[in-house]
Amino acid sequence: MFYIYCPYCGEHREEEEFHPKGQAHIERPKDPEACSDEEWGNYLFFRNNPRGVHHEMWVHAVGCRKFFNVTRHTVSYEILETYKMGEQPSITADSQKQPREPAAVSHQEGVRA
Amino acid sequence: MSNAVTFDTRTDTAIPVESPLAFSYRQSGAPRAGSSSRVQLRERAMLGHLILRGGAIVLDEAVRDVLGISLPGKPQALVQDTSGERSIQWLSPDEWLVIVPGGEEFPLETQLRERLGNSHYAISDVSGGQTALEITGEAARELLMKAVIYDVHPSNFPVGKGVTTVFAKATTILRRPSEERWELVVRRSFADYCYRWLLDAAAEYSVNVEQ
Structure with missing residues (x-):
């Protein structure tokens, strides 16, 4: 049981009300006719699966039924921020790199001990 | 008024009606x-339920004119008229639920459609649902x-x-x-x-x- 902040409802809501909808910020090629098969294939079928910070689309399925974006850490599952559709994330893999590394190492050592 | 086809879901004939x-x-x-x-x-x-969808500013003006209640703009807000019989609830940034006494929903829908003209909006009568x-x-x-x-x-x-x-x-x-x-x-x-x-x-x- 945990809470996710819905940027449209403006409050934290139960996780049960949400559904994940895959990678965010996928842009449809402006001119599909001019795409190579590889470009079109990449757009349709291939998704990132990063270890670390990942931007995803979620939908508040039971509440306001709006899609929004979630920045989530795929190792710790921590939700770093949520933001509305059309907005850009303030936390990215690059911005997280410096403070994240030492914590990840100490966590691994803790597991080994 | 827009050219949307509307009809009153409450019939005058003696068809038996049951509550859910x-x-x-x-x-x-x-x-x-x-x-x-x-x-x-x-x-x-048997209350009248309407779902209003559209831009908050356009709908707010129409609803205030027709119903006398202002559209709640704040998330999760519910406003009522003084009698408490008519209410509007925020459902999502572009969606509201209007509940009025039974039988009022069709005249209200018609009035809203007249008032809204060709603006970008949708009204659905969900009373039966x-x-x-x-x-x-x-x-x-x-x-x-x-x-x-x-x-x-x-x-x-x-x-x-x-x-x-x-x-x-x-x-x-x-x-x-x-x-x-x-x-x-x-x-x-x-x-x-x-x-x-x-x-x-x-x-x-x-x-x-x-x-």
Whole structure:
């Protein structure tokens, strides 16, 4: 049981009300006719699966039924921020790199001990 | 007025009409508990439910003109007129639920359509698709705490708030129009399920069902 902040409802809501909808910020090629098969294939079928910070689309399925974006850490599952559709994330893999590394190492050592 | 095709879903002819809970009353009964009851359950049947969709500013002007209530712009807000019979609830940034006394929904829809003209909006009459259950009594909040995943403590759920959330695994709208009154807006197809769940959960408070 945990809470996710819905940027449209403006409050934290139960996780049960949400559904994940895959990678965010996928842009449809402006001119599909001019795409190579590889470009079109990449757009349709291939998704990132990063270890670390990942931007995803979620939908508040039971509440306001709006899609929004979630920045989530795929190792710790921590939700770093949520933001509305059309907005850009303030936390990215690059911005997280410096403070994240030492914590990840100490966590691994803790597991080994 | 736009060229949308509308029709009054309430017929003048003598077609028998039943509330969504009519079946449940026959099947599961309606317990009467009298003065010992700590929870009272009542269906507010046959009300007019309209879903308004569109831009807040455009709809607000129209609704204020026609209904005399301003559209709630704040998330989770529920506003009512002075009699408490007509209400508008925020459902999402571009969606509102209007509940009016039964029979008023079609004239209201027509008036709104006339007022809105060719603006970008949608009005759907969902009166037949859902029904409102009213829960009152001292144990009402305790009863809701058993079934609703949303925090119903008064500090989180003041009067004039309404949320769409999960009630006993079913999607429902939960709202609090006044201090002692809670309202569940349930789908017609879920009405019997929710009713039976409520009877079961409220049995320990000796539930009293008003028909």
